[in-house]
Amino acid sequence: MIPFIPADTNPAMIMMVAGALMVFFGHQGRGIIGLIAVVLSGWQLFNLGVGPMGDAQVYGTGEILGYEFMPLRLDKLSVIFAIVFHSAAFLNVIYGWQSATKVEASMGIVYAGSAVGGALAGDLLTLFIFWEIAALSSVFIVWAGGGHAAFKAGMRYLVIQVMSGLLLFAGIVLHLARGGSSEFGAFELVGEAGVDPVAALILFAFGIKACFPLLHTWLQDSYPKASGVGAVMLSAFTTKLAIYTLARGFAGTDILIPIGVVMTAFPVFFALIENDLRKVLSYSLNNQLGFMVCAIGIGTELAINGAAAHAFVHITYKALLFMGMGAVMQQAGTARATELGGLHKSMPWTTAFTIVGAMSISAFPLFSGFVAKSMITVAAGEEHLLLVYIMLLFASAGVLEHSGIKIPYFAFFAHDRFAPSLRNGVPRPKEAPLSMLIAMGIAAFLCLLVGFYPPILYGLLPYETDYHAYTAEHVATQMQLLLFAIFAFMLLVKFKLYPAEVRSQNLDVDWFWRVPGRKALMATVAGVASVWHTVWGGLKGLSGSVVSSLGTLHGPGGVLSRYWTVGFTALFTAAVLAVVLITAFLN
Amino acid sequence: MSDDDHPKILPEERSIFETDTWIKYMWIGVPAAGAFFALMNTVLFFMGKTKPKFGWVDGNPVFYGIVGFVSFSFIVLAGQHLRKILMREEGYYDGPTAEMPRIGEDEEVRIRSLETGGREE
Numbered sequence: 096m097i098p099f100i101p102a103d104t105n106p107a108m109i110m111m112v113a114g115a116l117m118v119f120f121g122h123q124g125r126g127i128i129g130l131i132a133v134v135l136s137g138w139q140l141f142n143l144g145v146g147p148m149g150d151a152q153v154y155g156t157g158e159i160l161g162y163e164f165m166p167l168r169l170d171k172l173s174v175i176f177a178i179v180f181h182s183a184a185f186l187n188v189i190y191g192w193q194s195a196t197k198v199e200a201s202m203g204i205v206y207a208g209s210a211v212g213g214a215l216a217g218d219l220l221t222l223f224i225f226w227e228i229a230a231l232s233s234v235f236i237v238w239a240g241g242g243h244a245a246f247k248a249g250m251r252y253l254v255i256q257v258m259s260g261l262l263l264f265a266g267i268v269l270h271l272a273r274g275g276s277s278e279f280g281a282f283e284l285v286g287e288a289g290v291d292p293v294a295a296l297i298l299f300a301f302g303i304k305a306c307f308p309l310l311h312t313w314l315q316d317s318y319p320k321a322s323g324v325g326a327v328m329l330s331a332f333t334t335k336l337a338i339y340t341l342a343r344g345f346a347g348t349d350i351l352i353p354i355g356v357v358m359t360a361f362p363v364f365f366a367l368i369e370n371d372l373r374k375v376l377s378y379s380l381n382n383q384l385g386f387m388v389c390a391i392g393i394g395t396e397l398a399i400n401g402a403a404a405h406a407f408v409h410i411t412y413k414a415l416l417f418m419g420m421g422a423v424m425q426q427a428g429t430a431r432a433t434e435l436g437g438l439h440k441s442m443p444w445t446t447a448f449t450i451v452g453a454m455s456i457s458a459f460p461l462f463s464g465f466v467a468k469s470m471i472t473v474a475a476g477e478e479h480l481l482l483v484y485i486m487l488l489f490a491s492a493g494v495l496e497h498s499g500i501k502i503p504y505f506a507f508f509a510h511d512r513f514a515p516s517l518r519n520g521v522p523r524p525k526e527a528p529l530s531m532l533i534a535m536g537i538a539a540f541l542c543l544l545v546g547f548y549p550p551i552l553y554g555l556l557p558y559e560t561d562y563h564a565y566t567a568e569h570v571a572t573q574m575q576l577l578l579f580a581i582f583a584f585m586l587l588v589k590f591k592l593y594p595a596e597v598r599s600q601n602l603d604v605d606w607f608w609r610v611p612g613r614k615a616l617m618a619t620v621a622g623v624a625s626v627w628h629t630v631w632g633g634l635k636g637l638s639g640s641v642v643s644s645l646g647t648l649h650g651p652g653g654v655l656s657r658y659w660t661v662g663f664t665a666l667f668t669a670a671v672l673a674v675v676l677i678t679a680f681l682n
Numbered sequence: 683m684s685d686d687d688h689p690k691i692l693p694e695e696r697s698i699f700e701t702d703t704w705i706k707y708m709w710i711g712v713p714a715a716g717a718f719f720a721l722m723n724t725v726l727f728f729m730g731k732t733k734p735k736f737g738w739v740d741g742n743p744v745f746y747g748i749v750g751f752v753s754f755s756f757i758v759l760a761g762q763h764l765r766k767i768l769m770r771e772e773g774y775y776d777g778p779t780a781e782m783p784r785i786g787e788d789e790e791v792r793i794r795s796l797e798t799g800g801r802e803e
Contacts, residue, residue: 243776244776364757364761367757368761437691440695484740488749491750493753493754516692516695571722571723571726576749576750577750578712578719579746579751580751580754582712582713582751583755584754597765599765600769600773600775601768602768602769
């Protein structure tokens with residue numbers, strides 16, 4: 096145990112407190128505190144231990160107003176996510192050592208802590224609290240990208256993230272109101288009575304953060320607007336926390352299979368035509384989430400292992416790819432493919448590390464993607480899901496296209512736009528700063544380590560497995576798929592059939608609420624304002640008339656305020672007296 | 683995309699990856715390696731060392747090569763037509779305001795923006 100903190104301290108709290116403290120320090124101080132916080136939190140996680148699935152280690156349970164809290168539940172599913180969140184936080188601190196702003200460094204650690212807390216949460220309200228902290232802390236990272244566009248994207252991001260939180264909260268309240276358990280366990284979406292609306296509400300909340308089709312655009316809108324450092328932070332936590340919650344709450348839910356398949360397929364087309372390479376990576380992230388969602392839908396032990404393994408390796412290689420593009424953006428000033436190329440000549444280390452990330456995500460043998468992704472396709476095969484199997488292979492070719500080839504090719508090779516002879520002798524962009532190179536080097540090492548020695552990953556998986564990635568058949572089939580796809584790329588380029596990059600804005604489904612939706616909203620606002628002006632104008636006119644009439648009666652010279660003569664007063668008094676007397680007489 | 687479209691740079695500015703020799707090696711190496719693994723899977727097939735899950739579909743020794751080639755080609759050839767529907771000019775959503783600095787900008791963000799020529803997005 097750690098001597099100066101209570102034995103059952105939540106590792107998330109260590110990171111979140113440290114993240115708040117980091118605001119008061121300079122670059123070096125922030126970096127040192129960040130590293131210490133991640134190491135201490137990781138150490139605390141190790142000390143807490145881990146139980147097998149169904150027999151978790153539980154700490155800090157208590158009851159408040161009849162609600163049973165379980166802030167720490169450590170089984171193999173939650174711990175593998177907590178471990179990889181620590182790994183990502185560690186890489187983020189190093190990567191941003193020289194470049195992260197105060198807000199990014201501080202909120203980055205709070206954000207990582209909230210993801211760890213969410214993964215370890217054993218009850219629904221604790222999950223909800225960390226779910227919301229993740230949303231609130233991460234929006235500062237989007238805003239720290241700077242500029243009006245980042246601010247607006249951050250606002251859209253915040254609305255959608257908070258909406259997910261509210262839906263989750265509504266689902267939790269309804270679940271508890273009908274006598275459901277406070278423990279975060281499996282939900283049954285479709286029972287004997289049909290679809291359970293409460294489970295559907297919670298699934299929808301998870302689906303927003305997991306980027307289900309049509310709910311996905313917050314990711315592609317916001318991540319590319321963050322800074323180079325910020326995008327690396329963002330890439331790791333929110334979506335993978337959502338994947339964890341799906342694996343915990345909806346494993347084996349059939350509808351997730353087609354949802355996952357669609358998620359793997361549609362982003363490859365958007366990534367193809369996108370010019371901003373960080374947006375390409377955002378679509379790529381969406382595509383990778385699809386593999387995990389599909390595996391969770393299949394729901395067998397092998398599939399859940401595959402989802403967890405894929406999340407684990409994905410966090411590392413996706414962070415590595417975002418790091419590479421962040422370094423390019425910092426050194427070259429842009430991440431647009433139309434303005435990049437030839438950077439391998441002046442940024443060789445960044446090039447090499449990014450290629451390791453590209454080969455990992457493409458699932459080349461000896462790289463981490465190879466030992467994880469295949470578990471999902473094999474699980475689909477074992478369940479005899481032919482269409483799913485073929486679609487996953489199709490998506491694998493898509494991954495190779497956008498992340499395996501497009502990212503390194505357009506950033507580091509393709510058209511050499513930085514040659515001094517083309518720019519009046521202006522030197523090429525320099526290699527990335529040392530802290531970025533160290534972080535990329537560690538991430539690349541991890542990709543290779545898992546690729547070379549998969550038992551290091553398999554030992555962490557939720558269920559016992561005897562899966563072997565390195566069979567002659569698997570190597571031969573995967574290499575066939577990749578090499579023939581690369582050959583197709585070469586032919587398409589040779590015959591000028593590969594589309595040139597174009598500076599553009601490509602529409603996605605968020606167009607519906609950013610253009611016609613906004614117009615409809617503005618029209619509604621104008622309509623409400625018009626009605627309000629009419630009502631308010633009428634009220635103002637009426638009140639004006641009343642006040643004016645009162646003024647006429649009571650104002651100077653008004654009937655009720657002018658001085659009366661003594662004779663008129665006596666006559667009026669006599670008249671009133673007469674009326675009173677007659678009334679009294681008649682009664 | 684073809685070599686003709688490359689900016690005209692000086693010969694001494696070219697790296698080994700931009701030489702004709704390297705490109706020639708690529709044209710030989712990639713299909714040869716693909717053929718090798720197709721052959722390897724064929725041999726495994728005839729030795730009974732493959733475990734197809736969908737009978738003749740993935741039992742075909744070159745099934746994965748065909749899927750890779752066709753999928754990649756389809757994605758590129760079909761996907762590019764999406765531009766006709768989806769492509770708009772840059773700044774379509776935010777217009778000139780996209781380049782505006784944010785009010786109350788973090789000082790460190792402003793400095794970083796200046797260091798990178800204010801071109802971060």
